[in-house]
Amino acid sequence: MRILHVLKTGLIGGVEKMCLDIAKKCPEHEFLFIKNVGTIPGEIEKVGNNVYTFFDDRKLSFRKLKIAKKRIDKMIYYNRYDAIVFHHGSYFLWALAKYIKKYFPWMKVFVYIHSDSQIFLSNGRRGYRRRRRKLIRSAESINGIIAISEYVKNKIQETLPQLKDKVFVVHNGIDQQEFSCKTLRKFHDPIRCIYVGKINQDKGVLNLIVAFNKFQNATLTIVGMGDDFVECQKLANEKINFIGERANISKLLNTHDVFVHFPLQHEGFGISIVEAMAKGLLCITNGKGALSEILENGKGGVFLNSLSELEKFLSTLREEDVTTLRQNALEISKKYSIDNTIKNLEEVCKNN
Numbered sequence: 001m002r003i004l005h006v007l008k009t010g011l012i013g014g015v016e017k018m019c020l021d022i023a024k025k026c027p028e029h030e031f032l033f034i035k036n037v038g039t040i041p042g043e044i045e046k047v048g049n050n051v052y053t054f055f056d057d058r059k060l061s062f063r064k065l066k067i068a069k070k071r072i073d074k075m076i077y078y079n080r081y082d083a084i085v086f087h088h089g090s091y092f093l094w095a096l097a098k099y100i101k102k103y104f105p106w107m108k109v110f111v112y113i114h115s116d117s118q119i120f121l122s123n124g125r126r127g128y129r130r131r132r133r134k135l136i137r138s139a140e141s142i143n144g145i146i147a148i149s150e151y152v153k154n155k156i157q158e159t160l161p162q163l164k165d166k167v168f169v170v171h172n173g174i175d176q177q178e179f180s181c182k183t184l185r186k187f188h189d190p191i192r193c194i195y196v197g198k199i200n201q202d203k204g205v206l207n208l209i210v211a212f213n214k215f216q217n218a219t220l221t222i223v224g225m226g227d228d229f230v231e232c233q234k235l236a237n238e239k240i241n242f243i244g245e246r247a248n249i250s251k252l253l254n255t256h257d258v259f260v261h262f263p264l265q266h267e268g269f270g271i272s273i274v275e276a277m278a279k280g281l282l283c284i285t286n287g288k289g290a291l292s293e294i295l296e297n298g299k300g301g302v303f304l305n306s307l308s309e310l311e312k313f314l315s316t317l318r319e320e321d322v323t324t325l326r327q328n329a330l331e332i333s334k335k336y337s338i339d340n341t342i343k344n345l346e347e348v349c350k351n352n
Contacts (some may be wrong), residue, residue, distance in 0.1 A: 001346045149268060176337045263286070
């Protein structure tokens, strides 16, 4: 099936990494990055897929939207796509999706929601009425909304009940060959913990650092970048190591024992958790949002309510007590393969 994936930028993140994994499996899929930013477009080109970019890193505008409409007209005319999938929550992309469906009514068009929909739609956030209105108008005209988890699907249906029949779940997936574990590795002493994701307060990273500064029996590696990167570095002591964005996450996970994630906001999915599960790490989280869905309500990891509980847990942790949890996690992670993601995505695009 020939699908055009549309993203705002190519900066490294869960969405972009998933698109790179899709490219490796599906040479007929093509990728459009509205802004020519980040390393992912180049990585996909190396795989051999067609990659398009429209603009540089400057701010998007109404004038650029008009230019984008003209350019995507030509792409649709010459390339004969079966479906177009928009991956980032953006006014610009939603407007483009609505435009395509209006002028190419036979085209299958979907908006992919990769995070907790409440970020876009909940009352109390600046500009939420405008976001809600634009998403509703776009969603009413296109073929459907793809949610990354049952949690996100339920939230969209609660917030926008008029769209309940237009929401479909396609879980994100990982490359099972890249993230594989033949045998469970022994824990280090002290225990090596790792966090992979954006470094901002919504992800709870600042609180995580304050807590680990006090821990005596564990170290923490933080992988990623974000708005609070510099502030987090200033807060951290010598037991906390920052290594920025890395492409070789699989190798990094091999050298750690525990994956920790205590977000302040509900998570829409959590691809980093799946990667850690597949590598045999013990996953410890607060279970917010879809995290409990992924870990199957504690079958594949540990749920704790606070970071003070984490300190107590790590200080008394015995490797033999969590072997079953780690083995369960290995099995659960197999459901979240990139092959299943591609299969389910193409089925949604074909049948709706």
